[in-house]
Amino acid sequence: MIPDSFDYVSARSVAEAVTLLNKHGDEAKILAGGQSLIPLLRFRLAKPSVLIDINRVPNLDYIQEANGELHIGALTREAELDDSNLVRSRYPILFDTSTGVADPVVRNWATVGGNIAHADPANDHPATMIALGAHVVAIGPTGERVLDINDFFTDVPFETSLHSNEILTEIRVPAPTEHSGGAYFKLERKVGDYAIAGVAAYITLDSSGQVTFAGIGLTNVGPIPIKARNAEQSLLGKALDDASIHHAADLAAAASQPVSDTRGPAEYKRAMVRTLTVRALRKASARATGGK
Amino acid sequence: MSTHHLRATINGTVYEGDVEARLLLVHWIRDVLRLTGTHIGCDTTSCGACTIIVDGKATKSCTMFAVQADGREIMTVEGLEQDGKLHPLQEGFHEEHALQCGYCTPGMMMTSLAFLQHNLNPSEQEIRVAISGNLCRCTGYVNIVKAVRYAAQKMQATEQVPVSAGQGGE
Numbered sequence: 001m002i003p004d005s006f007d008y009v010s011a012r013s014v015a016e017a018v019t020l021l022n023k024h025g026d027e028a029k030i031l032a033g034g035q036s037l038i039p040l041l042r043f044r045l046a047k048p049s050v051l052i053d054i055n056r057v058p059n060l061d062y063i064q065e066a067n068g069e070l071h072i073g074a075l076t077r078e079a080e081l082d083d084s085n086l087v088r089s090r091y092p093i094l095f096d097t098s099t100g101v102a103d104p105v106v107r108n109w110a111t112v113g114g115n116i117a118h119a120d121p122a123n124d125h126p127a128t129m130i131a132l133g134a135h136v137v138a139i140g141p142t143g144e145r146v147l148d149i150n151d152f153f154t155d156v157p158f159e160t161s162l163h164s165n166e167i168l169t170e171i172r173v174p175a176p177t178e179h180s181g182g183a184y185f186k187l188e189r190k191v192g193d194y195a196i197a198g199v200a201a202y203i204t205l206d207s208s209g210q211v212t213f214a215g216i217g218l219t220n221v222g223p224i225p226i227k228a229r230n231a232e233q234s235l236l237g238k239a240l241d242d243a244s245i246h247h248a249a250d251l252a253a254a255a256s257q258p259v260s261d262t263r264g265p266a267e268y269k270r271a272m273v274r275t276l277t278v279r280a281l282r283k284a285s286a287r288a289t290g291g292k
Numbered sequence: 293m294s295t296h297h298l299r300a301t302i303n304g305t306v307y308e309g310d311v312e313a314r315l316l317l318v319h320w321i322r323d324v325l326r327l328t329g330t331h332i333g334c335d336t337t338s339c340g341a342c343t344i345i346v347d348g349k350a351t352k353s354c355t356m357f358a359v360q361a362d363g364r365e366i367m368t369v370e371g372l373e374q375d376g377k378l379h380p381l382q383e384g385f386h387e388e389h390a391l392q393c394g395y396c397t398p399g400m401m402m403t404s405l406a407f408l409q410h411n412l413n414p415s416e417q418e419i420r421v422a423i424s425g426n427l428c429r430c431t432g433y434v435n436i437v438k439a440v441r442y443a444a445q446k447m448q449a450t451e452q453v454p455v456s457a458g459q460g461g462e
Contacts, residue, residue, distance in 0.1 A: 001335055005293035008313035008359055031360075038355045039337050041314075051313070053360060079349075103425025105340055105403055108349040109356070191424040192338055 003041035010053045014060070014139055014169060017052050022141050022165040024050045030167060031055070032075060035102065035110040036118050060169065061111075063087060070094075070173040074113025082107060091173065092287060093182030093202060097128040100186040100198075117168045119153055119160045119224070122194035126153060126225035127217030128184050131200035134173045140166035150227060157223045179205040181287030185276040186219065189263065195220040196263045197272040199252065201280035203240065205288050211235045216248070216277065221269055222257035230255060231277065240285040249277035296359045302327065303371030311358045317351075318342045320358035321368060329369040329398050333427075340426030343399035344368045350406035352425075369398035372405070380450070381405055384442035392430035400426050404440045412448050416441070 182202035198219030333341030
């Protein structure tokens, strides 16, 4: 399949990309890894008149800790998360997530920024970033904005609160504390498929084992990435035991809005959200208390 | 619609030409340069038949525009054989009967090569994960895994140690 015609510009800096976005507005699309965008172009589901390629913009791919956070450059490839010792040892929830994205060849080009900015409810990083309470950095003509991930995704599928002349440049994840842990579980029919359902959970415990923070995000069980607020709230101040975990899992399942499709009936997907939430919380709890 | 002058090295040879921005890399390689060893399968970024190596990374060439390859170093299946001698991967696929129809084979071999360049002593599980983005519909995975293992051992023995392994020094 052949994409419709477009103009192509290879930007060499974030400033140049922003200038081009400012000039072309909604007509332009940023081309990062291209592993979602190029298939959309081939099917002509997207028809931008200008593609702004940022693959040659320097200093946009990095994974580093600073100011009590992990900073991930938007152009960081999924494969770089897969291979990062820092991610594997301190942010295993990110390792769970990146290694479940598409397949290893796709992950060589697919970017973390693209996975989030594309705002596909079937993408894996949105749920994880919701669970983590991440922030994203957007740069536009008037400077930089730091957005809470929960303000980044809107109520409209595939839409973010980025302005048409802004570009996502960085993702910021809180660094682990002494008793924090997270996990992402994805159920998929086969490698490379989108999730039947996916659940990310991140928790922080106090020294007595009571939950002081809980984040739960859901993948591909609704029109947008879902934050399971009631499930999160139900855990606060409680110990993570069978009763509290199962209660939160019921609330997470209730927050999901799956539709029946080739990946299964809605009831099945909702049941899977319940099961995956239990597993994610158990693993998050184990990791928060020093286990694997 | 913009057109661009493109210059890329493929299997050690420099190719250049003018391309429309929307031309996919796989179409430039196959239809313009006539390097038809690289196949097109699903056209949906799923099957991996079009896998080539771009700047050392296994890449689905149906999911990159030709213009993006400007200045880059590419290897396709035609680059495996040297001076009439089969590459250990080709030899492995032959010895272990790792193909039936052969459609997935070029992509399988290029994915495997990029993988082995970082890991010359892989476990079976690591091989299976590495090739999980490449589909074989004759379902010959068992023999493909054997072939990759065969190549790994042969490459180890003949010390085709990759530069990227960082084994430098005297």
